[in-house]
Amino acid sequence: MNIIRDTSGQTSAELILLLAGVFIIVLLFMNIYQEYITSMGAEIKNNELNNLLDKIDDINNHIK
Template sequence: MDNKGQASAEFILLFGGIVVVVLLAIHLYNNYMGDLSGEIASKEVKEFNNELNNLGKYFK
């Protein structure tokens, strides 16, 4: 019996599983950040930015 070979194969499978979970987490995080950027570009934020720019005229 080759116990070293079995341990190596199990380690490779474990490492592969961890890589799959990390890649899935990165994919979900990327989708979350994409959705968040859509919210940042919303109408309310643009209006707030315009009001700040208007206030900035008084401090120049």
């Protein structure tokens, strides 16, 4: 009955299950906070664009 006591693959199987659990948690987190993350990205882009436009306006004002 060595098959019952053989635990040579147990560690790798436990590691695979642990990684799968972490992966599922990350997917759930991303699904729940998807709208927040996408809106935050748009807000960052808008802020960067506004800063760039302000700097261009400042340069135009200095040139005139």
